[in-house]
Amino acid sequence: MLGFKRRYFIFTLLIFFTELIIALFIHDGIIRPYIGDFLVVILIYCFIRSFFNLPVLSTAVFVLLFSYMVETLQYFKIVERLGLQNYKLAGVIIGTSFGWTDILAYTLGICFVLFVEKLRSE
Numbered sequence: 001m002l003g004f005k006r007r008y009f010i011f012t013l014l015i016f017f018t019e020l021i022i023a024l025f026i027h028d029g030i031i032r033p034y035i036g037d038f039l040v041v042i043l044i045y046c047f048i049r050s051f052f053n054l055p056v057l058s059t060a061v062f063v064l065l066f067s068y069m070v071e072t073l074q075y076f077k078i079v080e081r082l083g084l085q086n087y088k089l090a091g092v093i094i095g096t097s098f099g100w101t102d103i104l105a106y107t108l109g110i111c112f113v114l115f116v117e118k119l120r121s122e
Helices: 006-025 031-051 056-075 088-094 100-121
Strands: none
Touching (some): 006 031, 031 056, 031 100, 056 100
């Protein structure tokens, strides 16, 4: 079940640094909200696949359901309910506002993962 995959780890690092650049330097209405959400599910997927020998579809579905759960927690204002609204990092990691477009971006990100994985397996 455990097994390090260098390729996925490299992708994890590349996407992480891309997300960091987006978070720190890009304050627009397209890249930050949509591309960032699209990439975050790919980041989580690659991170999991870096260390675990799990099936592609199971991992992708888990990541998608996890992202939906986090988005649902945003709907219920979990950061405020936990008293973490004064901690910027909590707001950045968990998020503070629910959006259907976020759900769409997560879904498209996982669809992209499945498409790429299918191409790799052929």
